[in-house]
Amino acid sequence: MDDTPGFSVERSDGALRLSLTGAWTAAAAEAVEETGDRLPAEAGDAKRVVLDLSGVSRLDTLGAWVVDRARARLAGAGASAExxxxxxxxxxxxxxxAWHDLTPQQRARGSVLVNTLSDVGQAVVNAGRDVVGGVAFLGALVAAIGRVATNPKRFRMTSVVFHLESVGFQSVPIIALISFLVGCIIAQQGIFQLRRFGAxxxxxxxxxxxxxxxxxVLLTSIMIAGRSGSAFTAExxxxxxxxxxxxLRVMGLDPMEVLVLPRILALVLALPMLTFLADLAALLGGGVVAWIYGGIGKExxxxRLQSAIALNTFMVxxxxxxxMALVIGVIASIEGLAVKGSAESLGRHVTSSVVKAIFMVIVxxxxxAMFFAAIKY
Structure with a gap:
C-alpha cells in the first residue's frame, strides 16, 4: 500500500471535494509540505471546499497542522472550507x-511627539499602579502583623534571626569599607576646597x-537595596x-507571614545598626584623612566634632x-511575588526591584530632609 501523501479532486455544482490519501506524518515531511501547499491552488475560484480525510491512513501533528493551514488559506481566499x-x-x-498566522503586524509609524507623549502617559499609569499596589501590599503586611501579634505562636523567630544575620552581620564588611572610603573622600575634597579660605x-x-x-544612612540603604533587596526578590x-x-497556601500557611514578614522585620532591625556602623566608619575615614592630609590631630x-554635632544630628x-528599610523590603517582596514562570521574568523583576528601591530611598x-528642615531639627 502506497502511503505517500496525496489527494484527488472532485467538482460538482460549484463545490470542490479534496479527498486526502496516504500518511500525513513527519516521516514524509517534505512531501506533506509540498502536497499541502498544492491544496489551496487546486481550489481555484470554488466557493465551497470539502476536505475529505477518509482516505488518510495516518495523521500526526505535522500533518494536521499542514492540513489545517490549507483550510485556513482556503477560508482566507473567500471559500467556505470544511x-x-x-x-x-x-x-x-x-x-x-489549529493553524494561526503568526506574522507580526506592522505598526503604523506615528508622530514622534505623539509616541513620546504616549510613552510618558503609560509610564505615569504604571507608576500609579505601582503606588496603588504598594499601598495594598502594605495593608496586607499590617494585617499579617496584627494576626501574628494576636497569636504569637505564628511568629517565626528562627527565620527573623537567619535573615538578620544575612542582612546585618554579613553586610558589615562591605558597608564599613564603603563608608570609610566615602568619609576619606569627603574629608579630602573638603580640605582641598577649604584650604583656599584658610578654614x-x-x-x-x-x-x-x-x-x-x-x-x-543613604549609602547604607542604597547598598542594602542592591545587596539584600535583590536577594529577597530573587528568593x-x-x-x-x-x-x-x-x-504554602495549599498547606494553610500565609506567604505574607512565612516569607515577607520575617524579611522586612530583619531589614527594619538591621538597617539602623548598619547605619550606626557606617557613621563610625565614615567619621574614622574622615579623621584619618584630616590627620594625614590636613594636619588636624585626633584630639x-x-x-571640634563634639562641638559641631549634637544628639539631633545623630538621631536624624x-x-x-x-x-528606608520598610520601603526596600516592601518593594523587594512585591517584585518577587510578581515574577512569572520564566528566568527572563525573574531577571526583569530583580532589576526593577533594585532600581525602584534606590529611587524610593532617595525620595x-x-x-x-524637608520635614526636619521645617521643624528645625
Whole structure:
C-alpha cells in the first residue's frame, strides 16, 4: 500500500471535494509540505471546499497542522472550507494543532511627539499602579502583623534571626569599607576646597554633619537595596516560579507571614545598626584623612566634632533608617511575588526591584530632609 501523501479532486455544482490519501506524518515531511501547499491552488475560484480525510491512513501533528493551514488559506481566499469524514482522534488532533498566522503586524509609524507623549502617559499609569499596589501590599503586611501579634505562636523567630544575620552581620564588611572610603573622600575634597579660605578646621564640621544626617544612612540603604533587596526578590521569585508559594497556601500557611514578614522585620532591625556602623566608619575615614592630609590631630578632630554635632544630628540618620528599610523590603517582596514562570521574568523583576528601591530611598531621604528642615531639627 502506497502511503505517500496525496489527494484527488472532485467538482460538482460549484463545490470542490479534496479527498486526502496516504500518511500525513513527519516521516514524509517534505512531501506533506509540498502536497499541502498544492491544496489551496487546486481550489481555484470554488466557493465551497470539502476536505475529505477518509482516505488518510495516518495523521500526526505535522500533518494536521499542514492540513489545517490549507483550510485556513482556503477560508482566507473567500471559500467556505470544511472537513468531512473525520475520525474522533483526527478531529481532536486538528483542533489542538489549529493553524494561526503568526506574522507580526506592522505598526503604523506615528508622530514622534505623539509616541513620546504616549510613552510618558503609560509610564505615569504604571507608576500609579505601582503606588496603588504598594499601598495594598502594605495593608496586607499590617494585617499579617496584627494576626501574628494576636497569636504569637505564628511568629517565626528562627527565620527573623537567619535573615538578620544575612542582612546585618554579613553586610558589615562591605558597608564599613564603603563608608570609610566615602568619609576619606569627603574629608579630602573638603580640605582641598577649604584650604583656599584658610578654614581647613571646618572640614570636621562638614564631615560630621554630612555623614550623620545624610550620607551614612543613604549609602547604607542604597547598598542594602542592591545587596539584600535583590536577594529577597530573587528568593521569593524563584519560589514563585517553582510554585512553592502555591504549595504554602495549599498547606494553610500565609506567604505574607512565612516569607515577607520575617524579611522586612530583619531589614527594619538591621538597617539602623548598619547605619550606626557606617557613621563610625565614615567619621574614622574622615579623621584619618584630616590627620594625614590636613594636619588636624585626633584630639583637635574629636574636640571640634563634639562641638559641631549634637544628639539631633545623630538621631536624624537613625530615624530615617527604619522607614528606608520598610520601603526596600516592601518593594523587594512585591517584585518577587510578581515574577512569572520564566528566568527572563525573574531577571526583569530583580532589576526593577533594585532600581525602584534606590529611587524610593532617595525620595524618602528628600522628604525627611524637608520635614526636619521645617521643624528645625
Amino acid at each position: 472537513y468531512d469524514a473525520l475520525t474522533e482522534p483526527q478531529r481532536i488532533l486538528l483542533h489542538e494543532t 581647613v578646621a571646618f572640614v570636621v564640621d562638614l564631615t560630621g554633619i554630612l555623614v550623620l544626617r545624610e550620607l551614612g 521569593i521569585g524563584s519560589m514563585k516560579m517553582r510554585e512553592e508559594i502555591d504549595a 583637635v578632630f574629636l574636640s 540618620g537613625l530615624i530615617k533608617a527604619p522607614f 524618602v531621604d528628600g522628604l525627611f
